[in-house]
Amino acid sequence: MAQSDPAKHNRKAWDSLVSKGNRWTVPVTGEQIAAAKAGDWKIVLTPEKPVPDDWLKPVAGKKILCLAGGGGQQAPILAAAGAEVTTLDNSPSQLEQDRLVASREGLAIETVLGDMRDLSAFENESFDVIVNPCSNSFVPDVNPVWKECHRVLKPGGSLMVGFINPLTHIFDYEKMEAGDLEVRHKIPYSDYDLPEAERQALIDQDEPLWFGHSLEDQIGGQIEAGFVITGFYEDRWPELAALSDRINLLIATRALKVA
Numbered sequence: 001m002a003q004s005d006p007a008k009h010n011r012k013a014w015d016s017l018v019s020k021g022n023r024w025t026v027p028v029t030g031e032q033i034a035a036a037k038a039g040d041w042k043i044v045l046t047p048e049k050p051v052p053d054d055w056l057k058p059v060a061g062k063k064i065l066c067l068a069g070g071g072g073q074q075a076p077i078l079a080a081a082g083a084e085v086t087t088l089d090n091s092p093s094q095l096e097q098d099r100l101v102a103s104r105e106g107l108a109i110e111t112v113l114g115d116m117r118d119l120s121a122f123e124n125e126s127f128d129v130i131v132n133p134c135s136n137s138f139v140p141d142v143n144p145v146w147k148e149c150h151r152v153l154k155p156g157g158s159l160m161v162g163f164i165n166p167l168t169h170i171f172d173y174e175k176m177e178a179g180d181l182e183v184r185h186k187i188p189y190s191d192y193d194l195p196e197a198e199r200q201a202l203i204d205q206d207e208p209l210w211f212g213h214s215l216e217d218q219i220g221g222q223i224e225a226g227f228v229i230t231g232f233y234e235d236r237w238p239e240l241a242a243l244s245d246r247i248n249l250l251i252a253t254r255a256l257k258v259a
Helices: 007-020 030-037 074-080 092-105 143-152 166-170 173-177 196-204 215-225 238-244
Strands: 063-067 084-089 109-113 127-132 153-164 227-235 250-257
Touching: 007 092, 030 074, 030 092, 063 074, 063 143, 074 084, 074 092, 074 109, 084 092, 092 109, 127 143, 143 153, 143 215, 153 166, 153 215, 153 227, 166 238, 173 238, 215 227, 215 250
Parallel strands: 063 084, 063 127, 084 109, 127 153
Antiparallel strands: 153 250, 227 250
């Protein structure tokens, strides 16, 4: 099936996930903000492992873009730790979670509604750091994301991103949730390749449309855009324990813009 751009549907889907209390939409607590202001803080790019301290700290005074990172989680923590934070997200409701925490805690966070593939709202070399937690599965092609990230980062700036191990997408997702590992799909993966009835069911239920990118695009794409990979770790996906107990399903990388 020819692909239409999923951004409009995924905006609606993520707005719906906010109302359902998805784990990536639940704002941090006042206690977490108070701890961050006192210098005791962590953020995540993947479900469980925190970002290593030497990837990010200290952040005071740094200009940080939380890319497709709304939800009231990373941005408020970073702002409380002293960073100058901007969040760009495709979901108005996710951005509202950032604004909610900012208002509640007296934090300054700029929020921008937009697509992670198009950072034209920002000038070249605008940011010291980009934080991108597990969100590029919702765009059909990640390579424009890497190119735009490289453009808006200052020389020496860093890109920290979480993404899904493509192995995850070869299995039937519903059966995998139930503990049955049935190989069904190829990589790169696209929900657009599902039978029409399955794809329409996802749309009718306001579920996001997913895309499983190859490692060549996820890691090689960053290198091709001009980044040098300087950090790497893996993490579990607890909701998919049948597979994640055998192999880590999430990957995080740190990359530097060297020129």
